[in-house]
Amino acid sequence: MQSLAVINQKGGVGKTTTAVNLGHALARAGHRVMLVDLDPQGHLSPCLGLFRAPAQGADQVLLAEPGLGDHAVSTRELLQVVPAGNDLGEVERLRGGVERGRLLQQAIDRRPPEVDYLLFDCPPSAGLLVMNALFAVDRVLVPVAGDFLSLTGLARLMGTLHKIEALRQRPLVRHVFLSRFVARRRLSREVREKIIEHFPSNLLESGISEAAVLAECAGAGRTIFEYRAKSRSAAEFSALATELLGLGDKEYGQQASHVA
Ligand SMILES: Nc1ncnc2c1ncn2[C@@H]1O[C@H](COP(=O)(O)OP(=O)(O)OP(=O)(O)O)[C@@H](O)[C@H]1O
Numbered sequence: 001m002q003s004l005a006v007i008n009q010k011g012g013v014g015k016t017t018t019a020v021n022l023g024h025a026l027a028r029a030g031h032r033v034m035l036v037d038l039d040p041q042g043h044l045s046p047c048l049g050l051f052r053a054p055a056q057g058a059d060q061v062l063l064a065e066p067g068l069g070d071h072a073v074s075t076r077e078l079l080q081v082v083p084a085g086n087d088l089g090e091v092e093r094l095r096g097g098v099e100r101g102r103l104l105q106q107a108i109d110r111r112p113p114e115v116d117y118l119l120f121d122c123p124p125s126a127g128l129l130v131m132n133a134l135f136a137v138d139r140v141l142v143p144v145a146g147d148f149l150s151l152t153g154l155a156r157l158m159g160t161l162h163k164i165e166a167l168r169q170r171p172l173v174r175h176v177f178l179s180r181f182v183a184r185r186r187l188s189r190e191v192r193e194k195i196i197e198h199f200p201s202n203l204l205e206s207g208i209s210e211a212a213v214l215a216e217c218a219g220a221g222r223t224i225f226e227y228r229a230k231s232r233s234a235a236e237f238s239a240l241a242t243e244l245l246g247l248g249d250k251e252y253g254q255q256a257s258h259v260a
C-alpha cells in the first residue's frame with residue numbers, strides 16, 4: 001500500500017480538488033483507493049456527491065481508535081471515502097506530548113486498510129491533524145498555486161518536512177506540482193521557474209491548469225471524469241496519476257535524499 005498526503009497550509013490551492021480527482025483517476029486505472037478527509041471543514045465528501053456524510057469518520061479513528069475501514073463509505077468502483085466526522089476539530093485540542101502526532105500512524109499499523117492507495121486530504125493549517133498525516137504517509141503531494149506567497153510557504157513547508165523526517169526516521173518523499181496554473185500569466189510561469197530553481201528534484205512534470213469546470217464539478221458532487229471526461233482538466237488529472245504511478249521506489253528514495 002502506498003500512502004500519500006495532499007498538503008499545503010495555504011488555503012484554496014486545490015488540495016481537495018486534487019484528492020478527489022487524483023483518487024478517482026487512480027481508481028479508474030484499476031487501483032483500490034481510500035480517500036480520507038483530515039480537514040474539519042469536511043469538503044471531501046460533498047465533492048464526491050456525499051452531501052449528507054456520516055457524522056463519524058476520521059475523527060473516530062483518531063479519537064476513539066477503530067480502523068479506517070470501519071468508517072469507509074464506498075462511493076465509486078474501487079473508490080472509498082472516510083468522511084471527516086463531526087468531531088475532527090477536537091483532535092487539534094488534544095493535550096499531551098509528541099505521541100498525539102502518531103495517532104493516525106498507530107491506527108493504520110493496527111488495522112491496515114485493504115487498499116492500494118491511501119490518500120489524505122489535509123486542512124490548510126500546520127496543526128496536529130497535518131502532523132498526524134505527516135507521521136503516517138510515505139509521500140506528500142504539495143499543490144502550489146501561481147503566486148509568490150505560495151513560494152514563501154513552500155520553503156517553510158519543506159523545512160517542516162525535513163524536521164518531521166528526522167523525528168519519524170523514515171524518508172518522506174516530496175512531490176510538488178503546479179495547481180491552478182495559467183500558462184498565459186507571467187506570474188504563473190515565474191513561480192514555475194523558481195520551483196525548478198529551488199526544488200528541481202521535487203517538481204512533477206504534470207500540472208493542473210486553472211479551469212472553471214473543476215469548480216463546477218465539485219459543486220455538482222462529481223469528479224471531472226464524470227462531469228467532463230473529455231476536458232483538458234480530466235486529461236491533466238489522468239497524467240498526474242500516470243506520472244505518480246510511474247515513479248518507482250528507487251526514484252523516490254533518491255529524491256528524498258536530495259532534499260536538504
Ligand atoms: N485548477 C482549478 N481551476 C479552477 N478552480 C479550482 C481549481 N482547483 C481548485 N479550484 C476551486 O478553488 C476552490 C478551492 O479549491 P480546493 O477546495 O480544492 O482547495 P483547498 O486547497 O482544498 O482549500 P482549503 O485549504 O480550504 O481546504 C474550490 O472552489 C475549487 O473548486
Ligand SMILES: [Mg+2]
Pocket residue numbers: 015016017039043121122123
Ligand atoms: Mg480542502
